[in-house]
Amino acid sequence: MDLLNMIKEAGIIGAGGAGFPTHAKLTSKAEYILLNGAECEPLLRVDQQLxxxxxxxxxxxxxxxGRTIEARKAIIGIKGKHKEVIVLLRERITALGLADYMEVxxxxxxxxxxxxxxxVxxxxxxxxPEAxxxxxxxxxxxxxxxxxxxxxAMAGKPVTETYITLAGDIPRRLTVKVPVGVAIRDVIEQCGVENVDDYAVIDGGPMMGSLMNNLDGHVTKKSKGYLLLKKDHFLIRKKSVSIHRARVIGRTACEQCRMCTDLCPRYLLGHNMQPHKVMRALSYNLDLEGIQFAQLCCECNACELFACPANLHPKSVNILYKQKLAEQGLRYQxxxxxxxxxxxxxxxxxxxxxxxxxxxLTDFDQPAPMTEVEFRPQILRIALRQHIGAPAVPVVAPGEQVKAGQLIGKIPDNSLGAAVHASCDGTVIENTDHSIVIKVGSYV
Incomplete structure (x- = not known):
């Protein structure tokens, strides 16, 4: 079996972002294969430890x-502050005979x-280029x-686990390996907080992560971190503002200083992303066709959480205009x-x-060491759509016993998608449009 099919059968998706199926990404040829080891979200500690x-x-x-896409060079990008990891990677690249092909x-x-x-x-x-x-x-x-x-996957192992950092205003900061489908509450329990109701939880990093309305969800292949902060923390109050409220505040208070644009990472690369003009559109009801560049926003939140001196919400307003453009069928050219x-x-x-x-977050910018935790869930709820593309189609039925690593959801025919697998032994007790529920072995 070739590598692309191994990756496809293993259900591998982008573990650090939107979850694009990896087998589809590697079908094209390119000059470079780049490893993103930057882990730029504050407080997350997964990639550097892996x-x-x-x-x-x-x-x-x-x-x-890299060999699959016929890349002439592989580059590992990692922040220079991780000096020991850099030394180790360079030593191992040389020891594996790859110094002519790969560099850090x-x-x-x-x-x-x-x-x-x-x-890049x-x-x-x-x-x-833009878009x-x-x-x-x-x-x-x-x-x-x-x-x-x-x-x-090359060793025959599908994706059944992910690595998650628990960080924030908590007694115990750590990074753990978690079976896909485990209840988020079971993961958060590991951080030593006695009453999680006193906290708000951000799913992901503090910049791009979203505030969770409830903790009743389950871990997916894309889960990378949970940040717990007291409900009165600046970041929680900021992320709690609705898009409607952000629009009202921006319309009345934006002074057009253009700091949001001047510090925008995409604008600084030469793109036509100008958040201050999107904010201006609030006050002057500008034609949507004139601000189609709003679709260039990567939603990194630098404008909203760092740049704006008036503590406004340019990213949220930009999302609003992205939605309006989509509704009108307008696309930036x-x-x-x-x-x-x-x-x-x-x-x-x-x-x-x-x-x-x-x-x-300075007080909470502390190590979150990899810690071995044995999760013993009674129930797994494995989402059929943990990725970009069509949801997986169940290939198991209620009452059927499954083994860890067994395929339980396949990619629909002629579709972009990713397979899903059982992360523990157990019995399927329910199939829905969105997930497969497994009662774990010893609880059957």
């Missing part, structure tokens, strides 16, 4: 992906270093956990394909430490 614990597997997975490049400790388009520029000096993808400039990007999963970074870019990069201080 690269330290499983360097050979990650290197082998990256190499295999040190990234600056800036936000958002892990944004695909920022990463930092590692290759190329700029992905396009890294492949357009000869690059394919995967993250550290995805490379690890590729290596495991780039007028050029060649871009140069703006001359001020080098002076406007956002240092991670300053960002962490600005959003009130």
């Amino acid at each position: 690269m330290e614990l499983f360097p050979d597997e990650i290197i082998r997975g990256l190499e295999a992906a 490049m040190e990234l600056r400790d800036i936000y958002p270093a892990g944004d695909e388009q920022v990463l 520029h930092e590692l290759t000096q190329r700029i992905v 396009s993808i890294p492949l357009k400039v000869g690059c394919v990007v995967i993250n550290a956990e995805t490379a690890l999963n590729i290596a495991r 780039p007028t050029q394909m060649e871009f140069q970074p703006r001359t001020a870019r080098e002076y406007r990069l956002i240092p991670s430490k300053r960002l962490i201080a600005k959003i009130g």
Whole structure:
């Protein structure tokens, strides 16, 4: 079986972002394969530890992906502050005989270093065109956990687990390996908080993560972190503002200082992303056709949580206009394909430490060491759509016994999607349009 089919059968998706199926990403040819080890979200500690614990597997997975797309070079991008991991990776690359093919490049400790388009520029000096993808400039990007999963797929192991950091204002900060489908509450219990009702929880990192309305969900392949903070924390209050409220505040208070634009990572790469003009549209009811560039926003939240001196909500307003543009069927059409970074870019990069201080997380910017935890769930709820594309189609029925690693949901015919597998032994007790529920072995 070739690598693409191994990846497809293992159900591998982008572990660090939107969850694009990896087998589809690797069908094209490119000059570079890039490993995104930046992990730019404050407080998350997954990728940096995986690269330290499983360097050979990650290197082998990256190499295999690179050979598949016929890349002439593989580059691991990791922040220079992780000096011990960098030394280890370089030693293992040499020991595995890959020094002529693969190298480690040190990234600056800036936000958002892990944004695909920022990463491509930092590692290759190329700029992905507006409304396009890294492949357009000869690059394919995967993250550290995805490379690890590729290596495991080569050994016949599908994706049944993910790695999650628990961080924030909690007694016990840690990173754990979690079976897919485990209840989020069971994971959060590990952080030592006695009464989780006193906290708000962000699913993901503090910048791009979303505030959870309830904790009754279940872990997916994309789950990377849970950030717990007291409900009166600045970040929680900021993320609690509705889009409607953000619109009202922005319409009455925006002073058009354009700091949101001047610090926008995509604008600094030369793109036509101008959040201050989107804010202006609130007050002057500008024609939607004039602000179609709102679709270029990567929603990194730098404008809203760092740049705006008036504490307004440009990202939320931008999302509002993205929705309006979609409703009208309007799509941004780039007028050029060649871009140069703006001359001020080098002076406007956002240092991670300053960002962490600005959003009130300095006291919680602590290690979250990898910790072995044995999860013993009674029930698993495994989502059929943990990825971009069509939901998986169940191939098991209620009453059927399944084994850990067994295929339980396949990709629909002629569709983009990803397979899903049982993460523990058990019995299927329910199939819905959205998930497969498994009663775990010893509880059957």
